[in-house]
Amino acid sequence: MAEESVKLYGVWVSPFSRRVEIALKLKGVDYEYSEEDLANKSPLLLKYNPVYKKVPTFLHNGKPLAESLVILEYIDETWTNSPLLPNNPYQTAQARFWARFIDDKCIPSLWKALWAREDQEKAVEEAKEYLQFLENEVKDKKFFGGETVGLVDIAGDFIAFWVPTIQEAVGVKILSEEEFPKLCQWSHEFANHSLVKEKLPPKDELLAFFKSRHF
Structure with a gap:
């Protein structure tokens, strides 16, 4: 080749x-x-x-x-090694659905809730409603598709790594172990995956970046 x-x-x-x-x-x-x-x-x-x-x-x-x-x-x-999507057509369709749900619903609502100047309580409530769907979907699995990182997990990188960092920067708590224990466990597994963590930004630099934008 x-x-x-x-x-x-x-x-x-x-x-x-x-x-x-x-x-x-x-x-x-x-x-x-x-x-x-x-x-x-x-x-x-x-x-x-x-x-x-x-x-x-x-x-x-x-x-x-x-x-x-x-x-x-x-x-x-x-590149067909280490597949990100399952072989089963229904499971593949489901994975695409949840990845799109993260992009269309979760990320915009989380971003709004984290940075809201007005009606923050309402924005946080909406973001939590969307996170609850993911909490119910991940269940007790290590990753959304099972034992290996897949499309939905990668699509959720903002939730797993960026959200906890921005929460720390701005002092707003949305994703917590008390309310979302399974999602928090998933986020820990994903962010600490040996290959994934090599491609995540340094936490201290990301934290400093968002703190500099929080006035």
């Missing part, structure tokens, strides 16, 4: 570009990483992602892809 060219345009603090890095690490795929400044986007980022103009932007043998969940599925289909 000819040598493959894999490149990722990302931002170190972005859970979305970190998703792609985690998937590539789990698959053992070598890649070139380019850190972007979203206040001064590079010509190459704009060239390869002209629609959304954001990270992550993924390049495989010169062919670009955007949107992290799309990229994750492409990686899973291209």
